[in-house]
Every structure is written in C-alpha cells, then in structure tokens.
Amino acid sequence: MTIKVLVVDDSALIRNLLGKMIEADSELSLVGMAADAYMAKDMVNQHRPDVITLDIEMPKVDGLTFLDRLMKARPTAVVMISSLTEEGADATFNALALGAVDFIPKPKLDSPQDFNEYQDLILEKIKSAAHAKLKTQRAAPAVVVQPSHKPALSNRVINTQLVAIGASTGGTEAILSLLQQFPAVMPPIVITQHMPPGFTRTFAERLNKLTRLNVKQAEDGERLLPCYVYIAPGDQHLEVIKVGGSFKTRLTQGDKVSGHRPSVDVLFNSVAECAGANTTAAILTGMGKDGADGMALIDEQGGKTFAQGEQSCVVFGMPREAIKRGVIHHVVELPQLADKMLNYLASLKRD
Template sequence: MTIKVLVVDDSALIRNLLGKMIEADPELSLVGMAADAYMAKDMVKQHRPDVITLDIEMPKVDGLTFLDRLMKARPTAVVMISSLTEEGADATFNALGLGAVDFIPKPKLDSPQDFNEYQDLILEKIKSAANAKLKTQRTQPVAATPPSLKPNLANRVINTQLLAIGASTGGTEAILYLLQQFPAVMPPIVITQHMPPGFTRTFAERLNKLTRLNVKQADDGERLLPCYVYIAPGDQHLEVIKVGGSFKTRLTQGDKVSGHRPSVDVLFNSVAACAGANTTAAILTGMGKDGADGMALIDQQGGKTFAQGEQSCVVFGMPREAIKRGVIHHVVELPQLADKMLNYLASLKRD
C-alpha cells in the first residue's frame, strides 16, 4: 500500500522539486501539489493524504494557521518545510507543538550530492511520519506533581550525578515536557536531539524560557554545572569528558554514528566512560536505533537507564531498540518519566 503525499508550498520550484523526489519512490504516491492553504484544504478533502509536506511561510493563510485548523478538522501526519531564519526556527517549534510530526529545512542544492542527501532525508521523514503516532493518538501528559512536592536531591547527588537524554522524531516536545517537570536544582543534564544546524540554538533558547533550568546550546570545552542543560549543536557530536574532578563538554565533527551527527550513541558512550555508575540516562521517542549501543554501555557501567513507553512516543523506534537489547531498567510513559527519574535520584542519598 503506497503512502499518499500532498505537497503544500507557495514556491513552484520547491513544489516541483519535492514532487519529483516523491514520484521517484515506489513506496510513495504524489496525490497533489498546492500553492496555498485554500488549494490545500480542497485537496485534503479530495485525496485524504497520509502525509502532508507543509511550508511555514505562505501567502493568504500561513502554514501554522493551516496546521492548527487541519489538526482539529482532520488530524494528518505533517512534515514542516522550514526556512533557516530565526523566525523560521521559532515557527517550526510552534508547529511541532501544534502536532506536526517532524520538520526539514528548505533544500540548499549546491551539488548533486546535496540533492541526493536531501532526497534520502525527506523520503525517510515522510515514511517515518506515515507510521508516527499523531498527538490525538498518544498518551496525553497529565497534571504533573507540583514542583513544591518534588523530592529534594542531596547535594552529593547534584554534584556527582550526570543525566543524559537522547531523542529524535517527536523529541522536541517530549524533552520540553520532561524538563518542565524537573525542579530548578538538578545535576547537569546533557541532551542530543537529532536536529540540523540552525535550529538547536533556538531550541535551547525555547527550553530556557519554558523550564526552571538554565538551558543552552553546548560550547566546546565548558565545565558542566548543576542546574544547567546542554544541547548538542546541529551537525556536531557532543561528548562528555572528565578533566580533573570536573565533567567538560567536547564537540567534534567526526563521521556520522548510527546514521547521525549529532549522535545519541556518541553522547551515551562518552557519559558511560566518564561518569559510569553515576549516570542516569533516558532514551525518548525517535526513529531508528541510535542510542541502543550507548545504553548498553551505560547499563554495563552500572548506570540507571530509562526508556519512554510506546503509548506516548511519536515513533517508538529508538526506545524499542534499546529495550530489545535488555539494557533498559525502567520503561515509563512520558507523563510519569520525570517523577520516576527524580525518585531514583532521591533514593541515592539513602545509599
């Protein structure tokens, strides 16, 4: 059964480009191309697409307004096509909050290799979106424990533990929800979320505004501090190393690992090596298997491992792979995950 795809973009060039890419894949069927939201609305009714690629910046009715109406009227898997401007990045995260499954930057096609890489990526994202759980189908976050009732963590825990989180498709909203449940005083947190360059700084700024923690895009060689969250920059691996008695960041542009840069495996492997049993790690929603090897190493070194449960994942690929390896200690749906992690960290002061 082929996946029916509708392309919505006001640029004829982008429409034709995406259309050709989609038509070249036997698993996909291009059912229409719309230049604006009004045409798109009619085509959604007529063709009932499985996936829509949607430009954020459109005349008459912008992509966010159309997305909001679409998700209320006929929830559909949407992949946003985003500009690399700061406004474009902000709008992209708003779109993910409204229920879009994923996003990809507008193509910059300077060479045949760029074209081929972009084609592989957009086709992969469309296929993943077709199998993703939409917002209406997922376990919805419930009222969380108020911050005043969260357990207090011992100073020893705050100063010796390291939290590591990895995610991909659906991860931007899952990470936001998880961090919002954490109190302001936490051990250092390092995060790799699969994301292209140009979006990670905006993502970090968004998290910084919407959580109690201090969130920033990681710089190379900085000391990890309690109450801070460090996000891997797009297109760079984030590792943690131990220098004297401190944990520090290291950014590299080495080869892709598990198909990604930044890679969750690279982060988890480094944390396992330098923090060992003082590691608490969580693998969240995402496509593929990045992070499973790293989780195995954290488990082997005596760290505590958590995975997001299937019902609250947009795509269950990454947690499933780690669970299949037998290296996850707790499988927890997103609404309960922060409390489970905090209760574990609080228990360490009694050891």
C-alpha cells in the same frame, strides 16, 4: 499500500522538486501539489493524504494557521518545510507544538550530493511520519507539578550525578514535557536531539523560557554545572569528558555515528566512560536505533537506564531498539517518566 503524500508550498520550484523526489519512490504516491492553504484544504478533503509536507511561510493563510485548523478538523501527519532563519526556527517549534510530526529545512541544493542526501532525508521523514502516532493518539502530557511536590535531591547527587537524554522524531515536545517536570535544582543534564544546524540554539532558548532549568546550546570545553541543561549543536557530536574532578563538554565534527551527527550513541558512550554508575539516562521517542549501543554501555558501567513507553512516543524506534537489547531498567510513559527518574535520584545515598 503506498503512502499518499500532498505537497503544500507557495514556491513552484520547491513543489516540483519535492514532487519529483516523492514520485521517484515506489513506496510513495504523490496525490497533489498545492500553492496555498485554500487549494490544500480542497485536496485534503478530496485525496485524504497520509502525509502532508507543509511550508510555513505562505500567502493568504500561513502554514501555522493551516496546521492548527487541519489538526482540529482532520488530524494528519505533517512534515514542516522550514526556512533557516531565527523566525523560521521559532515557527517550526510552534508547528511541532501544534502537532506536526517532524520538520526539515528548505533544500539548499548546490551539488548532486546535496540533492541525493536531501532526497534520502525527506523520503525517510515522510515514511516515518506515515507511521507516527499523532498528538491525539498519544498519552497526554503530564500536568506540570510545583517543585514543592518533587522529592529533594541531596547535594552529593546534584554534584556527582549526570543525566543524559537522547531523542529524535517527536523529541522536541517530549524533551520539553520532561524538563518541565524537573525541579530547578538538578544534576547537570546533557541532551542530544537529532536536529540540523540553525535550529538547536532556538530550541535551547525555547526550553530555557519554558522550564525552571538553565538551558543552553553546548559550547566546546565548558564545565558542566548543576541546574544547567546542555543541548548538542546541530551537525556536531556532543561528548562529556572528565578533566580533573570536573565534567566538561567536547564538541567534534567526526563522521556520522548510527547515521547521525549529533549522535545519541556518541553522547551516551562518553557519559558511560566518564560518569559510569553515576549516570541516569533516558532514551525518548525517535526513528532508528541511535542510542541503543550507548545505553548498553551505560548499563554495563552500572548506570540507571530509562526508556519512554510506546503509547506516548511519536515513533517508538529508538526506545524499542534499546529495550530489545535488554539494557533498559525501566520503561515508562512520558507523563510519569520525570517522577520515576527523580525518585531514583532521590533514593541514592544522601550525604
């Protein structure tokens, strides 16, 4: 069975470009192309697509309004096509909160190589979206619990432990849900979420507003502090190194690792090397296997490893791969994951 795809975009150029890319793949079937939400609504009812690529900025009815109505009337896997602006990034994260599975920036195709890379990426995202769990099918997010009900962490734990998190497809909302469950006082947290340049700063700002922690996009060479969360910038690997008695960030433009830059494996490997048994790591929803090798090294060095359970994942690929390797100590659905991690940290020897 081929995957039925509907393209919704007010630009004829983008519609035709995406249409040609989809038609070139034997696993996909282009069932329609719509220039606005009204045409899209009719085509959704007529063709019942498996996946919709949806432009955020459209005339008459914008992409977010259409997405909200779609998710209430006929939940469908949606990949947002996003503009590389601050407003576009904000709208993208709102779309993911409404239930879109994934997003990709609008194409900037200055060379044949750009075209081929973009085609590979959009086709991969469409296929992944077709097999993703929609918001209505996943375990409900946890209700945010007040800090007084969370176990207190010792000063030694706060100042010696590192928390590392990796995610891909579905990760933006999973990370938000997880961080909202954490109290304001935590060891430093480092996160790699697969995301293109131009979106990670807005993502960090969003998390900073919606959680008790101080969240920022990581900069090169900064000292990791308790109560802070550091997000890997798009298109740069985030590593942690130890300088003297302090953990510091290192950003690099090295080759893609496990198919990605930033790579979860790069982050996890670095944390395993410099923090060892003082590492608490979680691998969340995502396509592929990035993070499995790094989790193996964290396990080998004596750190504690967690994986998000299948029922709450948008895509179970990354957690499944790490679980298959036998390097995950606890598999926990997202609503309970923060409590499990906090209980572990609270159980460590007090000062």
